[in-house]
Amino acid sequence: MTVSSPPPRDFAVRPDPEMRLRDILKTLPKECFQKNRWKAWTTVLINICMVALGYVAIAVAPWFLLPLAWILTGTALTGSFVIGHDCGHRSFAKRRWVNDLVGHSMMLPLIYPFHSWRILHNKHHAHTNKMDVDNAWQPLRPEVYASLPAPLQFGYRLLRKWGWWLASIVHWVELHFDLNNFEPKDRQKVKLSIAVVVIFAAIAFPLMIATVGLWGFVKFWLMPWLVYHFWMSTFTLVHHTAPHIAFQEPEDWNAAKAQLCGTVHCTYPGWVEFLCYDINVHIPHHLSTAIPSYNLRMAHRSLQQNWGSYLNETRFSWPLMQQIAGQCHLYSPKGGYQSFQEFHNQ
Numbered sequence: 001m002t003v004s005s006p007p008p009r010d011f012a013v014r015p016d017p018e019m020r021l022r023d024i025l026k027t028l029p030k031e032c033f034q035k036n037r038w039k040a041w042t043t044v045l046i047n048i049c050m051v052a053l054g055y056v057a058i059a060v061a062p063w064f065l066l067p068l069a070w071i072l073t074g075t076a077l078t079g080s081f082v083i084g085h086d087c088g089h090r091s092f093a094k095r096r097w098v099n100d101l102v103g104h105s106m107m108l109p110l111i112y113p114f115h116s117w118r119i120l121h122n123k124h125h126a127h128t129n130k131m132d133v134d135n136a137w138q139p140l141r142p143e144v145y146a147s148l149p150a151p152l153q154f155g156y157r158l159l160r161k162w163g164w165w166l167a168s169i170v171h172w173v174e175l176h177f178d179l180n181n182f183e184p185k186d187r188q189k190v191k192l193s194i195a196v197v198v199i200f201a202a203i204a205f206p207l208m209i210a211t212v213g214l215w216g217f218v219k220f221w222l223m224p225w226l227v228y229h230f231w232m233s234t235f236t237l238v239h240h241t242a243p244h245i246a247f248q249e250p251e252d253w254n255a256a257k258a259q260l261c262g263t264v265h266c267t268y269p270g271w272v273e274f275l276c277y278d279i280n281v282h283i284p285h286h287l288s289t290a291i292p293s294y295n296l297r298m299a300h301r302s303l304q305q306n307w308g309s310y311l312n313e314t315r316f317s318w319p320l321m322q323q324i325a326g327q328c329h330l331y332s333p334k335g336g337y338q339s340f341q342e343f344h345n346q
Contacts, residue, residue, distance in 0.1 A: 066223075
């Protein structure tokens with residue numbers, strides 16, 4: 001497929017340049033922003049049960065069914081991250097210490113430092129699709145790619161093409177443990193979150209290897225962890241990538257255009273959406289991070305009624321991933337996306 005190929009469906013039209021984010025938010029029902037303690041803690045209970053079920057499945061499954069058990073457990077652990085995601089946006093509970101405690105707890109088995117992620121992720125929301133500023137796997141400019149040494153070019157090609165599912169691991173390692181990525185005022189909290197996961201890993205990993213062996217460590221932790229990163233990579237890539245979706249120069253950036261028209265609602269199989277608590281309902285989340293995950297569908301229905309012609313909606317499929325991995329490699333705000341093949345053939 002070429003860059004000129006149409007998207008999987010007719011995507012959004014261009015917004016009115018005078019459109020403001022607050023005008024969109026005013027059309028959403030007030031109920032979308034209301035926290036519900038019962039729903040929030042029920043989500044935690046369901047998640048704990050599903051993760052536990054996954055580990056039981058790993059423990060009892062014959063070798064030929066282990067991949068299914070890993071997929072179940074890794075997808076349920078992705079749901080744990082989504083709960084932590086709500087906590088990071090302060091949409092889980094009204095009290096900050098509750099959000100911090102639950103957020104650390106949910107992300108702990110994934111060795112993900114909560115405050116590190118929270119701070120960097122909020123930057124992504126504040127600068128969505130802003131060229132050279134957004135930190136959520138922004139495509140490189142052709143001239144930047146050309147200036148890289150060959151090993152880094154190879155790595156970038158891998159992560160933008162068929163190794164996309166590894167990109168979340170690289171993102172996790174590169175950004176979340178380096179204090180230089182954070183303002184001085186945030187570093188104490190970042191140090192705390194890093195210390196929490198390092199101490200947990202230093203205790204849990206040797207203990208696990210001592211009790212169930214190296215294969216047990218791979219079977220019970222590493223493989224579900226890789227499934228989790230597959231979903232994190234896939235969700236992030238699909239949420240912000242299509243041949244027509246624009247990244248804007250900072251001086252031209254428009255919040256309404258970026259948040260309403262620069263994000264994608266993607267429908268996944270029902271079991272994935274259930275285990276991951278509707279993280280795929282992504283457009284309302286970018287319009288306001290104050291919307292809890294259990295209210296995202298309500299908000300999206302409202303957007304469909306009031307702003308339907310502007311929405312990017314698609315369905316997860318192999319052709320969709322072929323299109324993204326085959327075309328959306330390098331980006332210029334003036335020329336749009338360019339594939340690696342087109343870059344090397346010019």
